[in-house]
Every structure is written in structure tokens, then in C-alpha cells.
Amino acid sequence: MPLDLEEQEQVDQLKAFWQKYRNVITGVVTVALFAYAGYSGYQWWKTSQAAAASQLYETMVAAIGNGDKDLTLRAADDLQKQYGGTPYAAMSSLVAARIALDAGDSAKSMDYLRWAAKNASDKAYLALAKLRLAAQLIEVGSDKDLVEADAILSEKPITGFEALWSERRGDWYLAQKKISEAKTSYEAAWKQLNDAKEFPEEARRLLKVKLDAVGGVAQ
Missing domain, CATH: 1.25.40 (Serine Threonine Protein Phosphatase 5, Tetratricopeptide repeat)
Structure with missing residues (x-):
């Protein structure tokens, strides 16, 4: 057509x-x-x-x-x-x-x-x-190791791990006998743990021991 x-x-x-x-x-x-x-x-x-x-x-x-x-x-x-x-x-x-x-x-x-x-x-x-590496570096405790641990802990915490980041920072201060700064970090970690209910009770007990050791009060 x-x-x-x-x-x-x-x-x-x-x-x-x-x-x-x-x-x-x-x-x-x-x-x-x-x-x-x-x-x-x-x-x-x-x-x-x-x-x-x-x-x-x-x-x-x-x-x-x-x-x-x-x-x-x-x-x-x-x-x-x-x-x-x-x-x-x-x-x-x-x-x-x-x-x-x-x-x-x-x-x-x-x-x-x-x-x-x-x-x-x-x-x-x-x-x-990152957290385990920081812990081992802190345990070794040489100046070089503490600098590497500091670099890790200076990074922005990965979401969901803020409390452990603060706790590890407290460990870092404690390794250098900076008791006041360690106490502040542990107290911050304790508050963050209370806000994060999914963390196991063992984590709270361990942090409580550290907090008590530096004269902090868990609230």
C-alpha cells in the first residue's frame, strides 16, 4: 500500500x-x-x-x-x-x-x-x-611503635567501634603513664559502651578494670 x-x-x-x-x-x-x-x-x-x-x-x-x-x-x-x-x-x-x-x-x-x-x-x-595492631604496638611500647599506634588511633573511628577506639587511646596514654588522659579516654569509652548495647559483657568488665585502675568511676 x-x-x-x-x-x-x-x-x-x-x-x-x-x-x-x-x-x-x-x-x-x-x-x-x-x-x-x-x-x-x-x-x-x-x-x-x-x-x-x-x-x-x-x-x-x-x-x-x-x-x-x-x-x-x-x-x-x-x-x-x-x-x-x-x-x-x-x-x-x-x-x-x-x-x-x-x-x-x-x-x-x-x-x-x-x-x-x-x-x-x-x-x-x-x-x-586496626585495633589489634594498635594494641600490639602499645604492648611493645617503643617510641616507634607508639608513634605508629598514635597514627592509627588518630584516624576517624570506624562506625560502631567508637568505644573500642577510645579504650585503645586510653591504653596508649597509660603506656606513657599519662594517667589523667587515660582516665578521660576510658570514661569516654565507658559512656560509648553504654550507648552501644550490642557489646558483650566481657568488654564492659575489662574496661571497668582499666577504669578502676586509673581511679575512674563507671557511671
């Missing part, structure tokens, strides 16, 4: 529009397709990485159960190198740090904590790594 004049005019306009903008339209569609393909590929890669990391973490857990320290630490190292973007890498580093510390290797323990404190993708693991 032949087109009437109005329809023919619309067809001609559409052809003219396509001739003028086809490169732009094709480019936009191509970019969109590549973006979708990239996103799909990234999601597949993330799933694949997580699955592989999970298997390696299970190997680490089995090694812990068998008391194989070398295999445990090697699995943690592999998780850092191969699957550093997954939560398993930070989780394994925290575990490896404890195992290294229990074995008397404080330096290696802190290396694991430094890695997690820098690379953990999960905020909870990031906070735990």
Missing part, C-alpha cells in the same frame, strides 16, 4: 535523522553493551573469586584443626596474594596474626594485621585489624 504524503514525509525525516546521528546512536549502544558485558563479567569474576577464596579458607581452617601452623600461615599468605579483595583474605589474616603471636612471632603477627588494616574490604575486619 503506497504511503500518503504525510507518512512519506515522516519516513524521509527518520532517514535523515538516522543518516545524521547513526554513528552517535551506534556508539552509545555499543558502549552500553560493553558496559553490561563488563558488569556481568565482573559479577561472575567476583562470584568465582569468592568461591575459590572460600575453598582456600577451608584449607586453612583444616590446617588449624590439625595444628599445622606452617600450612595455616601459607594459606593466609595465598589468600592475601590471590584473593586480597575478598573478605576471606582479611579474615584469614586476623586468624594468622593470632597464631603467629601465640607462636611468639610478634613481628609476623603485626605484618598480618598491617595488611588487613590496609586492605580489608569489610569495615568490621578493618576495624578489628
Whole structure:
């Protein structure tokens, strides 16, 4: 059926529009397709990485159960190198740090904590790594270690860990025999703990002991 004049005019306009903008339209569609393909590929890669990391973490857990320290630490190292973007890498580093510390290797323990404190993708693991690293640095207590601990504790506390940040700052002051400043930090931590009901009772008892030691009053 032949087109009437109005329809023919619309067809001609559409052809003219396509001739003028086809490169732009094709480019936009191509970019969109590549973006979708990239996103799909990234999601597949993330799933694949997580699955592989999970298997390696299970190997680490089995090694812990068998008391194989070398295999445990090697699995943690592999998780850092191969699957550093997954939560398993930070989780394994925290575990490896404890195992290294229990074995008397404080330096290696802190290396694991430094890695997690820098690379953990999960905020909870990031906070735990920073707090545990600060605690070990304070315990060692050299000027260099106290400076590193101070740098960590000077960062903005990770949400949900404000009380522990204040408590660790109190530990930092106490290590330098700054009793008044330690008391202020412990009191701040106690108030924050009372505002954060999800913290376990053990955390409150430990903080209470520290607070009593510097002459503070829990309220």
C-alpha cells in the first residue's frame, strides 16, 4: 500500500535523522553493551573469586584443626596474594596474626594485621585489624611503635567501634603513664559502651578494670 504524503514525509525525516546521528546512536549502544558485558563479567569474576577464596579458607581452617601452623600461615599468605579483595583474605589474616603471636612471632603477627588494616574490604575486619595492631604496638611500647599506634588511633573511628577506639587511646596514654588522659579516654569509652548495647559483657568488665585502675568511676 503506497504511503500518503504525510507518512512519506515522516519516513524521509527518520532517514535523515538516522543518516545524521547513526554513528552517535551506534556508539552509545555499543558502549552500553560493553558496559553490561563488563558488569556481568565482573559479577561472575567476583562470584568465582569468592568461591575459590572460600575453598582456600577451608584449607586453612583444616590446617588449624590439625595444628599445622606452617600450612595455616601459607594459606593466609595465598589468600592475601590471590584473593586480597575478598573478605576471606582479611579474615584469614586476623586468624594468622593470632597464631603467629601465640607462636611468639610478634613481628609476623603485626605484618598480618598491617595488611588487613590496609586492605580489608569489610569495615568490621578493618576495624578489628586496626585495633589489634594498635594494641600490639602499645604492648611493645617503643617510641616507634607508639608513634605508629598514635597514627592509627588518630584516624576517624570506624562506625560502631567508637568505644573500642577510645579504650585503645586510653591504653596508649597509660603506656606513657599519662594517667589523667587515660582516665578521660576510658570514661569516654565507658559512656560509648553504654550507648552501644550490642557489646558483650566481657568488654564492659575489662574496661571497668582499666577504669578502676586509673581511679575512674563507671557511671
